[in-house]
Amino acid sequence: xxxxxxxxxxxxxxxxxxxxxxxxxxxxxxxxxxxxxxxxxxxxxxxxxxxxxxxxxxxxxxxxxxxxxxxxxxxxxxxxxxxxxxxxxxxxxxxxxxxxxxxxxxxxxxxxxxxxxxxxxxxxxxxxxxxxxxxxxxxxxxxxxxxxxxxxxxxxxxxxxxxxxxxxxxxxxxxxxxxxxxxxxxxxxxxxxxxxxxxxxxxxxxxxxxxxxxxxxxxxxxxxxxxxxxxxxxxxxxxxxxx
Numbered sequence: 061x062x063x064x065x066x067x068x069x070x071x072x073x074x075x076x077x078x079x080x081x082x083x084x085x086x087x088x089x090x091x092x093x094x095x096x097x098x099x100x101x102x103x104x105x106x107x108x109x110x111x112x113x114x115x116x117x118x119x120x121x122x123x124x125x126x127x128x129x130x131x132x133x134x135x136x137x138x139x140x141x142x143x144x145x146x147x148x149x150x151x152x153x154x155x156x157x158x159x160x161x162x163x164x165x166x167x168x169x170x171x172x173x174x175x176x177x178x179x180x181x182x183x184x185x186x187x188x189x190x191x192x193x194x195x196x197x198x199x200x201x202x203x204x205x206x207x208x209x210x211x212x213x214x215x216x217x218x219x220x221x222x223x224x225x226x227x228x229x230x231x232x233x234x235x236x237x238x239x240x241x242x243x244x245x246x247x248x249x250x251x252x253x254x255x256x257x258x259x260x261x262x263x264x265x266x267x268x269x270x271x272x273x274x275x276x277x278x279x280x281x282x283x284x285x286x287x288x289x290x291x292x293x294x295x296x297x298x299x300x301x302x303x
Contacts, residue, residue, distance in 0.1 A: 062099035068203045070268050072163050074303075076100035079157065079205040079270070079296040081280045090130045092295035093149050100299050104129070105147045107297070111135045112151065114176040116185040118169075121146055137177050138186040140169040142193075142300065149297035153284040154213070154274050156250045157205035157296035158183055158257075162195045168298045173253050175215070179222040183253050187260045197261030202254075202268065205296035206281050209273035210248035213285065214240040223252055230255040 093107035
């Protein structure tokens with residue numbers, strides 16, 4: 061086990077997935093990506109990241125790319141590939157990171173879902189990108205990394221209105237939102253993304269949640285809400301292992 065990395069349970073043979081912690085100190089994304097690669101058993105893997113913009117753009121990391129160990133593909137909040145040895149990663153510091161994989165086809169995805177991306181239905185955009193490539197949602201496995209919990213995330217009415225409007229047809233649990241101070245509310249953004257995946261056809265038993273709150277665990281994770289703009293990042297990633 062590599063210090064500063066937690067591996068998700070239940071990841072099938074041929075794949076690896078996990079996320080970084082503050083153990084060993086907060087470092088930049090390239091160093092965090094290399095830490096993930098070492099923990100996954102592919103220390104020289106190419107790490108593909110994104111210039112995240114809180115939207116729903118899905119970038120394709122498929123095919124032959126110029127051989128570099130660490131690359132930022134461009135602006136987007138989801139990235140997909142079926143290429144073995146190409147580690148996909150998203151950075152977060154309260155937002156919800158979601159990893160998707162299909163054992164039948166080998167396709168994988170990493171998704172960054174803040175509240176804006178969640179209102180834009182970024183995980184649905186990733187699932188649709190899979191569908192376009194012949195991957196059925198019912199076969200997908202989903203892994204949720206650490207994110208801010210409902211108890212620590214109080215927002216204004218405009219956030220709740222945007223989330224409810226975007227997810228009106230999804231099975232969002234009643235407890236995903238509870239009253240806060242005045243017109244504000246506490247919200248579980250991860251719950252909206254989970255409901256979105258279920259509505260898209262992902263099976264409930266195929267969803268694994270780390271169940272860790274970034275804002276509550278100062279010993280493990282950076283948190284934008286807790287620490288401000290200068291905080292570090294959690295890097296959550298997935299790779300299809302070379303044979």
